[in-house]
Amino acid sequence: MYKIIDKKRIPPVIETERLILRPFEPADAPAIFAYSSDPENTKYMLWEPNKTLKDTEKFISDEIEKYKTGRDYDYAFILKKTGALIGTGGAAVGEGIFARTAEIGYILDKRYWGNGYAPEAMRALSDYLFKEKGIRRIQAKHFIANPASGRVMEKIGMRYEGTFAEYLFARGAFQTVKMYAMIKDS
Numbered sequence: 001m002y003k004i005i006d007k008k009r010i011p012p013v014i015e016t017e018r019l020i021l022r023p024f025e026p027a028d029a030p031a032i033f034a035y036s037s038d039p040e041n042t043k044y045m046l047w048e049p050n051k052t053l054k055d056t057e058k059f060i061s062d063e064i065e066k067y068k069t070g071r072d073y074d075y076a077f078i079l080k081k082t083g084a085l086i087g088t089g090g091a092a093v094g095e096g097i098f099a100r101t102a103e104i105g106y107i108l109d110k111r112y113w114g115n116g117y118a119p120e121a122m123r124a125l126s127d128y129l130f131k132e133k134g135i136r137r138i139q140a141k142h143f144i145a146n147p148a149s150g151r152v153m154e155k156i157g158m159r160y161e162g163t164f165a166e167y168l169f170a171r172g173a174f175q176t177v178k179m180y181a182m183i184k185d186s
């Protein structure tokens with residue numbers, strides 16, 4: 001379930017059962033730095049861990065700049081019960097022939113793993129993109145060594161489409177990835 005609770009912000013603020021998904025704010029830097037600087041937490045991400053708070057501040061200002069494209073739906077996940085920022089994630093919508101395709105990604109502070117928060121956030125965002133933004137296909141990829149992320153994809157209704165050998169070079173190695181996707185109304 002999702003509810004749009006502030007349409008004026010870009011991207012709009014989304015409420016789920018336990019979370020608020022809202023656009024990034026400069027003051028989010030310390031909470032995001034806490035886990036994005038942790039090697040265990042970031043082991044399977046495309047990027048290297050943040051080294052200083054400045055790295056995180058730059059990430060946030062780059063994200064805020066990207067909102068201007070109207071194709072970027074990256075959010076801070078706020079736990080309603082406590083107000084804590086517990087992770088980040090979102091969707092990037094493509095351009096041209098990919099304008100009806102979105103790709104999702106997510107990372108949670110490891111203190112909050114195992115509660116179904118990432119599936120809850122991604123299901124809500126996917127429903128919103130399908131119902132209100134004309135998106136037809138939502139896809140996601142994960143490194144083969146990270147099946148926990150594949151579980152998030154399965155839990156929100158994505159189907160496994162295949163394994164792409166040495167699809168990209170990141171974190172000092174060629175990475176084989178698994179691709180999942182879901183199509184609107186099917």
Ligand SMILES: CC(C)(COP(=O)(O)OP(=O)(O)OC[C@H]1O[C@@H](n2cnc3c(N)ncnc32)[C@H](O)[C@@H]1OP(=O)(O)O)[C@@H](O)C(=O)NCCC(=O)NCCS
Nearest residue numbers: 041044106107108113114115116117118141142148149151
């Ligand atoms: C992948 C991730 C987003 C899952 O989020 P989550 O909210 O914990 O999701 P869930 O609670 O539904 O758990 C999903 C799977 O994570 C794994 N998991 C859950 N709790 C865990 C824990 N404490 N330690 C290690 N793995 C755990 C399990 O495999 C679980 O599958 P299951 O429910 O079938 O047992 C989270 O583990 C994370 O942030 N990982 C680091 C960043 C990352 O890998 N992002 C994805 C890049 S493609």
